[in-house]
Amino acid sequence: MELTATTTIRKPVPEVYAFWRDLENLPTFMAHLEEVRTTGDRTSHWVANAPFGKDIEWDAEIVGETPGEKIAWRSTGDADVPNAGTVRFVPAPDGVSTEVHIVLVYDIPGGTIGKAVAKYFGEEPHQQLDDDLRRLKQIMETGEVVRSDGAPWGKQSRKEFPQRPAQPLSESELTKGADR
Amino acid sequence: MRANTWAGRNKVEVRDVPDPTILNKRDAIVRITSTAICGSDLHLVDGYVPTMQDGDVMGHEFMGEVVEVGPGVDPGRLRVGDRVVVPFPIACGACGACAAELYSCCENTNPNAGIAEKMFGHPVAGIFGYSHLTGGFAGGQAQYARVPFADVGPLKIESDVADEQVLFLSDILPTGYMGAEMCDIQPSDVVAVWGAGPVGQFAMDSARVLGAAKVIAIDKEPYRLEMAERAGHTPVNFEEVDVRSRLLELTGGRGPDKCIDAVGLEATHGSAHIAAYDQIKQAVRLETDRPHVLRQAIMSCRSGGVVSVIGVYGGLVDKFPVGAWMNRSLTLRTGQCHVQRYMKPLLRRIESGELDPTRIITHTLPLEEAERGFEIFKNKQDNCEKVVLKP
Numbered sequence: 001m002e003l004t005a006t007t008t009i010r011k012p013v014p015e016v017y018a019f020w021r022d023l024e025n026l027p028t029f030m031a032h033l034e035e036v037r038t039t040g041d042r043t044s045h046w047v048a049n050a051p052f053g054k055d056i057e058w059d060a061e062i063v064g065e066t067p068g069e070k071i072a073w074r075s076t077g078d079a080d081v082p083n084a085g086t087v088r089f090v091p092a093p094d095g096v097s098t099e100v101h102i103v104l105v106y107d108i109p110g111g112t113i114g115k116a117v118a119k120y121f122g123e124e125p126h127q128q129l130d131d132d133l134r135r136l137k138q139i140m141e142t143g144e145v146v147r148s149d150g151a152p153w154g155k156q157s158r159k160e161f162p163q164r165p166a167q168p169l170s171e172s173e174l175t176k177g178a179d180r
Numbered sequence: 181m182r183a184n185t186w187a188g189r190n191k192v193e194v195r196d197v198p199d200p201t202i203l204n205k206r207d208a209i210v211r212i213t214s215t216a217i218c219g220s221d222l223h224l225v226d227g228y229v230p231t232m233q234d235g236d237v238m239g240h241e242f243m244g245e246v247v248e249v250g251p252g253v254d255p256g257r258l259r260v261g262d263r264v265v266v267p268f269p270i271a272c273g274a275c276g277a278c279a280a281e282l283y284s285c286c287e288n289t290n291p292n293a294g295i296a297e298k299m300f301g302h303p304v305a306g307i308f309g310y311s312h313l314t315g316g317f318a319g320g321q322a323q324y325a326r327v328p329f330a331d332v333g334p335l336k337i338e339s340d341v342a343d344e345q346v347l348f349l350s351d352i353l354p355t356g357y358m359g360a361e362m363c364d365i366q367p368s369d370v371v372a373v374w375g376a377g378p379v380g381q382f383a384m385d386s387a388r389v390l391g392a393a394k395v396i397a398i399d400k401e402p403y404r405l406e407m408a409e410r411a412g413h414t415p416v417n418f419e420e421v422d423v424r425s426r427l428l429e430l431t432g433g434r435g436p437d438k439c440i441d442a443v444g445l446e447a448t449h450g451s452a453h454i455a456a457y458d459q460i461k462q463a464v465r466l467e468t469d470r471p472h473v474l475r476q477a478i479m480s481c482r483s484g485g486v487v488s489v490i491g492v493y494g495g496l497v498d499k500f501p502v503g504a505w506m507n508r509s510l511t512l513r514t515g516q517c518h519v520q521r522y523m524k525p526l527l528r529r530i531e532s533g534e535l536d537p538t539r540i541i542t543h544t545l546p547l548e549e550a551e552r553g554f555e556i557f558k559n560k561q562d563n564c565e566k567v568v569l570k571p
Contacts, residue, residue, distance in 0.1 A: 010276050096274065131294055138288045141274040143252065146328065147203040148306060150233075151291040155201015163292075165235030166309065166316040167183065168200040168326065 001121070003104045005129040008097050009140045013089045016098045016140060017068050018032055019101050020087060029135035029145065031128060032120060045076075056080050056113065082107040102134060153178035182571070183322035184550035187235040188455045189227040192554050194547065197237060200318065200326035205252025209331030210264060214343035215242040215547070216557060217349060217567045219377050220444075220492050222558050224311060228445060228462075228469075228493055231295065231312040239307040240268035242320030243343060243349040250332060257331035264334035267519035268351045270317065273332035277305075284516035289328065290315040299495070304516065321550055323571040335523040341548055344568065345530055346380070348537040354522035356382025356442070359490035362513040363438035365390040371394040372436035372480065373413075374473040376404035378540050378566045379440035379490060384413045387440070389534055396430060398423060400448070403563040411539065427435050427480050435482035437453040444491025446471035461498070471497040478512075489514035540566045547571040 009016055023044050027033040034049035042062040058079035064072035064086075074084035083106045086097050090099040095173055108114050122129060135155060145154035150163035152173075164173075181200075187193040200209055219243055224230050242267040246258060271283035278286055286305035290296055293303035296313055309319015312503070316493070318325065327334060337346055356379045363371060371387040376399035384395045387499050397408035398416045405415035416426050427436055447470050448455060458470040477487045478501045487510055505512060529535045542565045545553050553567040 008276065010274060010279065068355075096278070123447050127294060134293055137275070138272075142272045142329070143206070144204055146272075146289055146291055146306070148291045148316045149200075149203075149237075149326070150312050151319040152203060154291070163233065163312050164239075165185075165233045166312065166318045167185065167235055167237045168181075168198040168318055169203075170198045172330050173199065 001069075001106045001108055001125065003126050003129045004102065005126060005133050006099060006101045007133040007137050008099050009137050010097045011140050012096070013068050013091055013098045014039075014176050017102060018138060020089075020100075021065075021071060023073075029139055029155070030132045032137075042065075043076075047152050048081075081109065091148075100136070102129065102133065103177050104129065181323040182547060182549065183265075183318070184239060184569075185231050186224060186238055186464070187234060187236075191227060192225060192238065192551050193496070195235075196549050197235075197318075197322070198326050202250040203249065203326065204328055206251045206329050206331055206534045207250040208253060208258060208327045208334070210242070210244040210266060210320075210327050210334075211247045212242050212244040212282045212323060212325060212571045214347045215239050215322075215569045215571065216347060216350075217241075217321070217550070217553050217557050217569065219379060219425065220361075221554070223444070223446060223492060223494070224531050225554060225558070226446065229311050229313070230397050231292075233312065235316035236309065236311070236316075237320075237322050239319035239321030239499045240310055241347065242266055242325060243347050243350060244325075245431075246334075247324070247331070254331040258334065258336070262334075263337045265337060265349045265523065266308070266320065266335045267309055267335070267349075267354075267523060269516065269519055270315070270328050271307065271332055271520055272329050278565070279330075281518055281521045282515075282522045283333075285521075286353065289463070292316060298571050302478075304393070307516075311497040318563050321547065321569060323547070325397050327424040328362075333520055335527065337527075339531065341531065342538075344538045344541060346527065346537075347568065348540075349377075349519075349523050349526055349543055351519060352381050352516065353526055353535070353537050355379050355490050355517040356384075357522055357526060358490050358515070359383040359440045359442060360386035360390050360392075361443045362488040362515075363387070363390075363486045365438060367391050369437040370394045371438045371440065372394065372398060372416075372477070373440045373442055373493060374398045374477060375442035376401070376408045377442065378414075378442075381408060381411070381540050382535075382537070382565070383442050383490065384517040385409055385411060385442045385535055387438075388412065389487045389529065392438075394430075396427065397438065401560055404560075404565060405545040407565060413449050423476060424480050427448075431482070435480050437482055437485050437488045439477040439481045439484075441473045441483065441487065441489045441491045443473040445471070445493050445495075447472040447491075461519075467494055469493045469497045471500065475499065475501055478510060481510055483507075484510070486511045486513060490517070492516075504512055541568055543567045545569055 269284040270289040271289040275287040289306035306315030
């Protein structure tokens with residue numbers, strides 16, 4: 001499965017590039033990621049979170065890198081869900097902003113893991129990636145993922161339909177957090 | 181705290197809900213001193229805006245005192261104790277739309293942007309108390325509200341003007357003003373405003389301060405037309421006269437130079453069969469909006485004129501007079517108000533006495549009586565024009 005998405009961020013290319021190149025930032029806006037840990041100059045270890053299928057972890061390496069222009073990576077070894085991605089950073093015509101163009105490729109296996117991944121992406125798989133980029137834009141432009149009373153957990157917002165009412169959270173809801 | 185909530189179609193209910201807390205670093209909590217019921221709240225209660233949920237706190241016109249700020253709020257912009265009016269569109273101040281002062285189209289403040297994008301092609305900003313389509317933010321018909329990006333939107337009030345003088349800077353005064361501003365008013369212009377509700381009245385006053393030669397008010401409620409007439413505008417009652425003929429008479433056959441639709445998707449029509457056509461199509465959702473006013477404004481406007489739309493539309497219409505629009509060189513301008521753009525200049529016009537927003541207030545009720553407030557406002561009982569609620 002190949003997914004593409006794009007957004008424009010009102011920040012200069014070097015800043016957006018540097019944020020993405022620190023792969024440990026990816027889980028702040030990519031809903032399916034729990035953690036990315038840098039293990040070397042070009043290698044990293046990725047952990048997906050529950051909706052993507054429990055306990056899925058894999059190693060990845062950067063396979064192509066042009067500073068200020070492009071980063072490409074792919075999973076290595078025997079990943080449960082072999083995957084690869086490329087992100088390109090293009091100066092926008094306004095002279096201030098950066099266009100981010102991303103392509104992700106998943107090799108979805110059979111069995112329970114394949115089913116979990118297919119369920120996560122649902123009928124409109126590109127929507128997940130659109131939402132990921134929307135959160136990247138929020139973080140780059142405003143400093144954090146925007147929360148509302150109806151969708152208070154930011155990154156989890158797609159899990160939150162039907163949403164909770166648009167009224168303030170109770171103390172127990174706040175204590176419980178995103179994992180309801 | 182106590183808050184007025186949506187409780188299903190045609191029902192609001194004041195209930196106990198939790199007090200708001202800081203969820204994002206740049207949030208503030210405001211203790212509300214005055215809030216109001218807006219005509220667009222009626223669209224929510226009447227069920228014409230989708231994605232409302234039982235328990236949603238309503239209200240997007242409010243002001244009060246800052247009682248808490250998040251750690252990310254710039255203290256140079258906002259501090260605890262400040263008295264503020266809160267604009268209804270939530271805007272981040274940093275995206276491309278905000279940079280272009282298109283605050284109601286902010287690209288970052290709607291966590292449900294994906295739904296809005298499906299309906300509108302591109303997403304729109306978050307709005308307080310205005311359905312989950314615009315973010316699922318609790319509203320301001322309550323004792324307290326959480327205000328995101330508190331160092332961007334809220335306007336500090338540093339003089340001792342009464343709440344009633346500045347409360348409407350949150351929405352209806354800037355909305356009316358933007359309706360007139362989009363008309364690019366010239367000194368010789370006759371401006372016709374459909375709808376003598378609160379937004380219509382402010383569009384008329386704004387057309388006057390922007391220099392229109394004559395302002396015409398179109399409605400069917402005698403008390404609303406009288407209110408417009410007392411402010412110096414020329415009334416036209418669409419239940420008593422044919423609007424187009426009357427407008428031609430008032431303009432020497434030219435038609436109004438500029439036309440403002442301050443009604444939107446729930447228009448009523450003087451002619452029963454046309455009203456029935458749209459009501460039936462709307463009821464079975466073949467069209468979502470009843471566009472009588474928009475059609476009439478386009479047909480009435482002089483060639484080369486401007487039709488400015490500030491009444492709320494939500495979806496699709498049909499029988500749109502595209503031929504008149506195209507062949508007669510009309511300009512159609514519209515938008516949810518970019519309130520942040522207008523708050524400071526309009527505050528100056530209020531302080532100088534050029535505009536008196538208090539003239540439309542007919543009812544002041546305790547928050548506990550919100551349900552009654554909605555009832556009389558919706559049914560135009562007791563000559564109701566605008567209800568202010570006190571938490």
